[in-house]
Amino acid sequence: MTALRQSLELGLILCRTCGLAVSRASLLDRRCPRCQSRIEQRTPFSTEMTLAWLIAGIVFYIPANLLPVMHTSGLLGEADSNILGGILEFWRSGDWDIALLIFIASVAVPFTKFIAIGLLLLSVRNNSLWQQHQRTALYRIVEFIGYWSMLDVIVVALTSALMQFQVLGTAEPRAGIAFFCAVVIVTMLSALSFDPRLIWDRRA
Amino acid sequence: MAVNRILICRDCDTVYRAIPLRRGDVALCRRCDAVLARYFGANVESGLALVCAAAIFFAIANLTPILSIDIAGIETKANVWFAVRSLQQGWISVAAFGLAFTTLLIPAVQIALLFWVLLFARLGHRPPGFGPIMRLLHRTRPWSMTEVFLLGALVAIVKLANWVPITAGPGVWAIAALTTVLALLGRCDPASWWSIVPAVKA
Numbered sequence: 001m002t003a004l005r006q007s008l009e010l011g012l013i014l015c016r017t018c019g020l021a022v023s024r025a026s027l028l029d030r031r032c033p034r035c036q037s038r039i040e041q042r043t044p045f046s047t048e049m050t051l052a053w054l055i056a057g058i059v060f061y062i063p064a065n066l067l068p069v070m071h072t073s074g075l076l077g078e079a080d081s082n083i084l085g086g087i088l089e090f091w092r093s094g095d096w097d098i099a100l101l102i103f104i105a106s107v108a109v110p111f112t113k114f115i116a117i118g119l120l121l122l123s124v125r126n127n128s129l130w131q132q133h134q135r136t137a138l139y140r141i142v143e144f145i146g147y148w149s150m151l152d153v154i155v156v157a158l159t160s161a162l163m164q165f166q167v168l169g170t171a172e173p174r175a176g177i178a179f180f181c182a183v184v185i186v187t188m189l190s191a192l193s194f195d196p197r198l199i200w201d202r203r204a
Numbered sequence: 205m206a207v208n209r210i211l212i213c214r215d216c217d218t219v220y221r222a223i224p225l226r227r228g229d230v231a232l233c234r235r236c237d238a239v240l241a242r243y244f245g246a247n248v249e250s251g252l253a254l255v256c257a258a259a260i261f262f263a264i265a266n267l268t269p270i271l272s273i274d275i276a277g278i279e280t281k282a283n284v285w286f287a288v289r290s291l292q293q294g295w296i297s298v299a300a301f302g303l304a305f306t307t308l309l310i311p312a313v314q315i316a317l318l319f320w321v322l323l324f325a326r327l328g329h330r331p332p333g334f335g336p337i338m339r340l341l342h343r344t345r346p347w348s349m350t351e352v353f354l355l356g357a358l359v360a361i362v363k364l365a366n367w368v369p370i371t372a373g374p375g376v377w378a379i380a381a382l383t384t385v386l387a388l389l390g391r392c393d394p395a396s397w398w399s400i401v402p403a404v405k406a
Contacts, residue, residue, distance in 0.1 A: 004234060004235050005218065005219055006219065007212050007218075007219050008217070010219050012212060012219060014212035014214065014217065017338070017342045018338060018342070018398055019214075019398075021210035021219070034398065035335045035338055035398070036335045037342075093366070095362065098359060098363065101355075101359060136215050136216060136236040136237075136238070137236075137237070139215070140215070143346075146346065147306070147346070147347075148355075150302075150306065150349050150352045151356050153302070153303060153356075154287065154303065154353055154355075154356025154360075155356050155360050155363065156291075157290050157299075157356075158270075158271060158282055158287045158290075158357060159360055159363065160290035160291070161286040161289065162282045162360070162364065162370070163280075163364075163368075164290070166273075166275060167275055167278075168275060168367060172293070173293060174296070175296060177296065178296045178297075178299040181298065184302075192346060196215040197214075197216055197217040199216070200216040200217060200218075200236070
């Protein structure tokens with residue numbers, strides 16, 4: 001079994017867009033010879049961009065939860081509902097499975113992303129050798145769960161589309177849902193900005 | 205000059221010499237377990253067939269109702285476009301843009317670009333604009349949310365079923381089929397698409 005070596009030691013560089021291994025010596029203009037995309041040993045300003053998008057995500061998450069996401073009016077009167085209220089309502093009415101699903105998509109997933117990305121940034125900053133394998137797995141989990149938080153935006157949109165001019169009531173979207181959509185997009189940008197190879201780099 | 209037959213792990217930058225893979229094989233990184241390469245079973249014909257199927261399912265999903273409710277003979281229908289329209293209110297429209305982008309524009313662009321690439325590959329030509337197209341496909345990959353829309357539609361059914369007579373339209377099945385086909389196409393990694401297209405003459 002030969003020793004595992006990183007591309008830098010072997011004078012190679014990976015094009016992350018098309019997967020081609022390019023020799024550094026032949027690289028003239030920082031462009032991949034096959035697909036012409038920009039090619040870098042490490043994503044430039046990876047940790048800075050990741051942190052900036054992460055902070056934006058945490059900031060947007062506050063109004064996303066405090067502001068109402070939907071306004072309903074009907075025979076039982078008018079009501080504003082926010083995300084946590086909606087989950088509680090499902091829970092009380094016995095639809096525990098839907099309550100759990102929305103809780104996972106709207107609360108657990110964003111929080112997991114905040115904590116996981118924060119942990120990755122902190123450990124990379126400290127040049128940590130701790131659990132490199134598990135931290136890479138954590139990065140892949142963050143990437144995978146990224147877009148499922150869009151669930152609530154879709155549910156509110158479909159509910160509002162169906163409950164228009166109805167005898168039984170109407171539903172309209174409210175500001176919270178825009179912030180929630182922003183949280184999803186911004187935290188996805190945060191995860192995409194993170195270069196997992198930093199976990200494995202040994203900087204002197 | 206490019207170095208061929210070498211794999212570099214996307215997640216930890218470890219370098220490997222590539223070996224031929226058999227059907228069902230997945231090459232994993234020894235250090236971090238990332239997928240380095242998969243056996244590439246899809247040839248141009250089956251790829252093209254999958255893209256055509258995706259285009260048909262996409263059309264059905266957007267032309268037929270996904271959900272509909274019927275109260276006293278008045279029917280209200282909803283599909284992806286209606287969902288986007290219902291979010292168009294003042295500055296909440298930001299969310300409408302987000303939804304339109306991830307559930308309409310991105311899937312449509314992906315299907316169109318893959319069709320373009322595979323059609324030319326089938327005819328034995330290098331598709332015009334191949335490099336930029338592959339870059340765009342790579343960039344848009346994380347932003348397609350068809351499967352989340354499917355789950356959202358199912359949640360909406362359960363949520364509204366307590367109040368109103370709600371039924372799932374043909375659009376739900378089309379979205380489910382679209383999700384499956386896009387997942388099959390997505391499994392093929394970009395590096396493999398490069399290898400099936402005739403190389404440019406240097």
